[in-house]
Amino acid sequence: MSKRILLVGAMAVLMLGGAAWVYRGQLMGERAAAQAPAGPRPVLVQVAKAVKGTVPARLEALGNVTTMASVAIKPRVDSEIIGVQFADGALVKQGAVLFTFDGRQIEADIRRVQAVIDGAEAQLQQALRDVKRYTELADKNAVPIVTLNNSQTQVNVSRALAESNRATLESLKVQLGFCTIRAPISGRISMASVKVGNIVRQADTAPLATINQVAPIYISFTIPQRNLPDVRQALAAETATLEALVPGSDDRATGQVTMIENTVDPATGMVIIRATMPNTDELLWPGTLVNTRLTLRHVEGVKVPEAALQFSQSGAFVFVVKGDTVAVRPVKVDRTVDGEALVASGLEEGEVVVTDGQLQLSNGSRVTIRNKAGS
DSSP, X not given: OHHHHHHHHHHHHHHHHHHHHHHHHHHHHHHHHHHSOSSOOXXXXXXXXXXXXXEEEEEEEEEEEEESOEEEEOOSSOEEEEEEOSOTTOEEOTTOEEEEEOOHHHHHHHHHHHHHHHHHHHHHHHHHHHHHHXXXXXXXXXXOHHHHHHHHHHHHHHHHHHHHHHHHHHHHHHHHHTTEEEOSSOEEEOOOSSOTTOEEOTTOOSOSEEEEOOSSEEEXXXXXXXXXXXXXXXXXXXXXXXXXXXXXXXXXEEEEEEEEOSSOBTTTXXXXXXXXXXXXXXXXXXXXXXXXEEEEEEEEEEEEEGGGOEEETTEEEEEEEETTEEEEEEOEEEEEETTEEEEEESOOTTOEEEEEOGGGOOTTOBEEESSOTTO
16 A cells, blocks of 8 residues: 555656646747847948049059160270270260270271371372473473373372372271260160170170160050040040059059050050150169059049949849848949949949948848948
8 A cells, every 4th residue: 555655656746847847848938939039130241331532544454664765785896895984784874985995906007097198198289389380381382291281190199099098097086986885875784795805896796785774764555445545535635644563562653655556456456555654763674564554534423442342143233221221232333443433323422331241141131230331
């Protein structure tokens, strides 16, 4: 009897425990349901305000730095180098002495020819006196006429000999001038390919050195032919400016477009543009490849950060914030420059757009703003 009472009591305890467990689970479920949000959690986003402003109408291209003038220094006489008057890679001025050659042989030839000229001049004076004397005697029939003619011939021969040697003398003086090479232009000179003691000849093909004009300097680049009318219009309005960015540094140089090639390459549809850069600080080096930015004009309109733009098969769109939700808004983008997008239509000044967090958004999504618009 006592065992039956114990068994019934144990079963009663188990039933009471199970009822308590079920009641606790129901209570916790009700609390969880009460604490659960009514819809999806808001998405954390960053925003920016659409503002009115201007952005540059710009063309970007890879450009090549070229010299305005480049002169290869070559010998014009066969001689020995006796002097190199510049340091390799130095900046030289026009007219500065660069090389001097041994000119002693030419100087000796000059003295020899001068002596021949002096002798011819003396013979000419003698022949002129003979002509005068024989003319007077011929008038008196004191000498044959052939003697007078011979004296006149001697005058012509002496005069021709003097003139011929004067021409030779001038040529020798020119050659002597070639023994001193001066800089024909101002610029940066290369290293000298030969030094003192070497023999140089006119037939040598390799230059002794090369001078490149580096200030001012050219930058050449190409643009598509469809942009040619805009470039020509900007040049006519004198609003076109060029900025060159040197790869590997933050340095940049500015200049003006000065030439458009007179033909478009029919194979590529590109046209060459050339700009003149002052380059007084020698930032641009001949042969360097640079990134060019040709600014044609400045365009005014509504602009937003480029990060706000999203793209689909139907075109560009942005998420516009309305209260605590966002709406998809298709936009037409005119151009993007330096991280800013100029919107041609679809957006008004002052509207707030999402710039970060768009991947978790859809039309009507709830959002929480992490920053203030325009910050």
